[in-house]
Amino acid sequence: MKKILSFLKSTSDILKSILKKQKSQLLSNMLIVGGISLLVKGISFFKEIFIADTYGVSLLLDTFLIAVLIPTFIQSVFINSYGSVFIPNYLLEKKAKKDTSSFQSSSFIITVGIGLLMILIIYIGVDYYLEYLFPGHENAYYDLIKTQLFIILPCILFWAISSLISGLLMADNEFLVSSLNAIFIPIATIICLFFHNELQEKALALGMLVGSFSSTIYLIYFGFKKRLLKLGSPNFKNDNIQVILKQVPAKVSSGLINGVNPMIDQYFSAQMAIGAIAALNYGYKIPMVTISLLSIPIGSTILPYFSNKAAENREDTFLYLKKMIKMCLIGLSLVTLILIIFSKLIITIFFERGEFNSDNTDIVYLIQQMYFIQIPFYIIGIIMNKYLTAINKNNFLVWSSILSLSLNILFNYTFVEWIGIKGLALATSLVSLINALVIYLYITKQHSKEFYV
Known part of the structure; x- marks a missing residue:
């Protein structure tokens, strides 16, 4: 009992020291x-x-x-x-x-x-x-x-x-x-x-x-x-107000372009058999809830955190960004793998009742698996998006959004022909992956220009 209490006390002390950081x-x-x-x-x-x-x-x-x-x-x-x-x-x-x-x-x-x-x-x-x-x-x-x-x-x-x-x-x-x-x-x-x-x-x-x-x-x-x-x-005429006014059009443009992507998926699914839109919608629900529960706390808190750090030391902010990306990639990849493995069970538990039968489950869980793939890349993309906003580099987000929109259309055409309705979900995940990679390369290049040129 004394050993347990001693262990709990030492653990508590460690947590307290961590919380001070x-x-x-x-x-x-x-x-x-x-x-x-x-x-x-x-x-x-x-x-x-x-x-x-x-x-x-x-x-x-x-x-x-x-x-x-x-x-x-x-x-x-x-x-x-x-x-x-x-x-x-x-x-x-x-x-x-x-x-x-x-x-x-x-x-x-x-x-x-x-x-x-x-x-x-x-x-x-x-x-x-x-x-x-x-x-x-x-x-x-x-x-x-x-x-x-x-x-x-x-x-x-x-x-x-x-x-x-x-x-x-x-x-x-x-x-x-x-x-x-x-x-x-x-x-x-x-x-x-x-x-x-x-x-x-x-x-x-x-x-x-x-x-x-x-x-x-x-x-x-x-x-x-x-x-x-x-x-x-x-x-x-305040300098920081002027910066805001210059950054807003880029941020708005990026949001508008990204908002078109779900509409494109709906358009492609509408061209397929009856029930395709519903199947895509069911397959998207759990991945979107998962992403939402992860992205809301990260997205809301990381922007002021990055903004504070960037105002003090841009180099340290970049190093912390890299560390966060690495942690998210490892941790979220494990979460994604588990969700993919249990995808069929998830659909069975949440949806298989009434008119939603086992045949529907066999279609939807595969779509859900494809959507699950995007989770780590989507969250990492949000983190890097907030980093760019914190250092007032929103203009690149317009170009990355245009690239994502173009790739989404191209991948939709390609994968629908290959694997049907599941292809729309796979296209979405691949776009998230490529978008995250492109933004990371841009951030790395910008950092090299600022500190090593």
Whole structure:
């Protein structure tokens, strides 16, 4: 017993010494974000079950998904792009000056301006958008979409404000506060669903609006409470603001190009036999959940970490990047191998019931295996993407995205002819591998130029 207690004490001492090191802060932040992500995904999953129970496969749910499509796309491509390039340049500004109020004010004006512009464009162009992409429906169908869309539109403004405050919190290692921000929309939606008889077609849209508003108020409160929000006279000639404005177009372009890839896969699968889209969708679900649970904590915490280190010592940051890539490649490759081996069992446990029979499992688990291959390369790609953003080298991401798009089309044509629907999944994984390799070679070349030329 004494030996066990002695061992536990020595282990505890070792852990305490490790936790004092800087890298442990990164690991701690990842664990915090990962834990909150699990909580949020659990609540979101319950929300999806509640929605299915309330609406089933219905016209109302279809129109809501169409209404929310463009606002969430704008959030992902435009608002989040500005938010990601904001963090490294905010940290540079913070190191150069104690007072960041002018920089913050300028950033808020820019991102709110982007949000308002997007709201105006959607409002003016909604009829053309609906008739062009979803033709052949009655006016009542379009009216139902617009009713929900006009409720959702203000969310873009709330998301813009929330994006920057989240960035401030993450830059100050307040990951617990920042991560909890994601919990408001699913909770608000669940509450609104309890009153769906009264709210009728507006229930889901109001859930998103109330959740987004609550999230923004929550972040503003903690932004002031933590004394991170400081507003002053804007200065758009500020050097770091100028850098942001130069980096945003590249980040947006990269996001737009990457957003096309899933659409291309859907196009190819639609040309095949009935059920191909569904099989591809089932095969993608578990790999995407796995990637999401890994990428959210890494992606959220690594950008401010790299930004801080790069502002202090670029050489050390590069060496740490290489070490992280090596660790991820080894660790995630082992995880991927295990998932590939048990792929059929995973599909059997999660999906094989009712209309989904063993014949479906025999098709889907092979697709899932092909998708699993991408896991280590996808995560490593995210890490390197954040590194490039931290050192303001986003322009190359546009070229790598164009290469990925071209390879995806080429591989889809080639592999579909070779192995059918499984080829689309294999193409996706190979694109992730090549994309990660190309970005790594670019980073290595840039590092050599900076330090050895």
